Amino acid sequence: MFYEKSEKVLQLTARLEAFMDRHVYPNEARFYREAEELGPWKIYPVVEELKPLAKKEGLWNLFLPASGHGAGLTNLEYAPLCEIMGRSHLAPELFNCNAPDTGNMEVLERYGTPEQQERWLKPLLAGEIRSCFAMTEPAVASSDATNIESSIVRDGNEYVINGHKWYTTNATDPRCKICIFMGKTDPANPDRHRQQSMILVPMDTPGVTVTRALPVFGYYGVPDRASEVLFKNVRVPVSNMLLGEGRGFEIAQGRLGPGRIHHCMRLIGLAERSLERMCIRASSRVAFGKPIAEQTVTQERIAEARIMIEQARLLTLNAAYKMDTVGNKAARMEIAMIKVAVPNMACQVIDWAMQAHGGGGTSNDFGLATAYATARLLRLADGPDEVHRNQIARLELKKYSNRA
Template identity: 60%
Template sequence: MDFQYSEKTQDLINQVRTFINNEVLPAEHTYHEQLQKSPWETPAVVHELKEKARAKGLWNLFLPKEHGEWSPGLSNLEYAPLAEEMGRNHFAAEVFNCSAPDTGNMEVLAKYGNEQQKEQWLKPLLDGKIRSAFAMTEPEVASSDATNIETSIKRDGDDYVINGRKFYISGAMRKSCEIMIVMGKTDPDNPNRHQQQSQILVPVNTPGVTVKRPMYVLGSPDAPEGHAEVIFDNVRVPAGNIILGEGRGFEIAQGRLGPGRIHHCMRLIGAAQRALELMCERANTRVAFGQPLIKQGSVREDIAKSYCEIEQARLMTLKAADHMDRYGNKEAKDLIAMIKIVAPSMAFRVVDRAIQIHGAVGLSQDTPLAGFFAYARTVRLADGPDQVHMSQLGRNLAKRFE
């Protein structure tokens, strides 16, 4: 693997970094002010920034080049450092129309959707006109094993009828969320547990859909995205809303989650990098016991360890992205699992050190550290908990020596 970014990639890195530094970071205070007035509305400043980013061609950078007309033509390896830059700010990814869960949903529709589904839902998502959610996790079952999902999707004439309860459905609290991809069972008695599930498109305004409440994350509502509890009570949608066909839900989920996992890792490296930079600034300027914090050996050690850990995770992420480009997501599954285990824990440790060096202000709204902390901890569960990835990775590695 070439450790030097191509001229094209470096130019894009510079463009994204400049835009974030000049436009996004100065808007952080305005963003939080506007959010307090209407927590589930996308702040107006984000809409303004999105228009500026799109005008510069910094738009939908995440979508792999195999999707042709929908894609800007970047490989995973080319996108990785761009996503890292976006991770330096809580809402920057949205500014470039590269935020979860929309990225995963757009990839599903681009890869598996039919022409009608693409026209109705993919286009407005690619245009940044609407937001979306992916409804898989359920409170009553261990959703780390997706075959446990109990929500029912039953065919009734020209429709499907959906019943179930989902929670921690990211993005579903936002008022601009118009469509959900819902995973449930169309064939619960199929002896193949991986062919029981299907995925179906459900507009949020469909009768019987109730967004019941926001599920908090470490005490925060995590607005404007929110993570909703959603009830589906005899929700009826056209049969044409099924994606790819009955029994293909687990297959779609696996195709969706691979890129989603590594995208989280890319952004977390950016969050950790910014935390490190803030840590260094604080250590150089904060005086305690008559001298700057940087004079303390423990502070120097925290900075050094953080730098090493970020660089290790960055290189592993780039290797996984390169492997995805060369051999496909399935062949890269072990590397994706590795970085999904490593990056969130790395970011969690680095941000924790940064908070400690900042003292009480590190817990406050005056730095991005508390948000980074919650994000890193969340991703240790999102898209599969650490234990699942370690179990599967260990099994796969051991098989090579049978």
């Protein structure tokens, strides 16, 4: 596959790179400082100052493919733009292209009623509010989504929700106004994939309690506002159900496909930025009488990093192409492959970059420690490596089932 960028993508790339140079990179130190000083329960002023500038320049909601609400880009067209945004933890939210809001907006656009879209999708698209996605639970192995124990029980014109969720990204953010909650409406259904449903829960509903922020490698506000949330006898109208009872697993699969590839696109950008930092640092630091860049071990790592990044990028572009041409379901093997390959690649490249920086690489001065936290987290988020490898193997074996 040879991918040539369209004129539209080239123009967006130039505008996006210029915005990153003018507004994002110069404000990263401030962003990390505000995140550390204010913590995960506060709004970071730098984000709110820069969002209007991105919107004014038309760099807004680029993630929505073939949508009247965004730039109308395909997954393949969006890939290089998402990679640029992924170079900085500060960037995605400035362009309203950050998780989990992107996935939640896609769910509301695809499965929401006109009323649900008016109330929640519209302000999310405008960047006026934020959202969270509550699926993972501390009491069960959530890598198997059918294990989920939270309950959604109908009582007249309402549903009563009970559950204990964690790693519910964004829940501590004061702008988080709506939650997409996954639980069981029919736990006795013999089809384990028809037991679950997804429902909209306003965060100010009585019974919703955000109990704590969860650190990711010690970081509470960056790269992720991971949170633990309790839902105790929470009542919402029947009209808050998404798509219908028993359709939760179907929605989850539709949601996680684009989310997984967006994570991979961003990680490639983060790995590129880390390699750049590694090369600059290695060229300027002298050890044992010569620059670190002249040490053979450093050169080998730089070469391997370049090879790994290029491999990961091509694999991701191929997955995007397949999603655009045959659909997310048919591209599930390609999506699973990048979800394993890209985070592992990023972990290794960032680790080498940290090593080249010496002790400073583990500090917050060079952005590598938070980059590593992001990459390592994504070997678990949206499904761990083991689940994706199993799926890849099953699909591969299926090709030869008649020849066994």
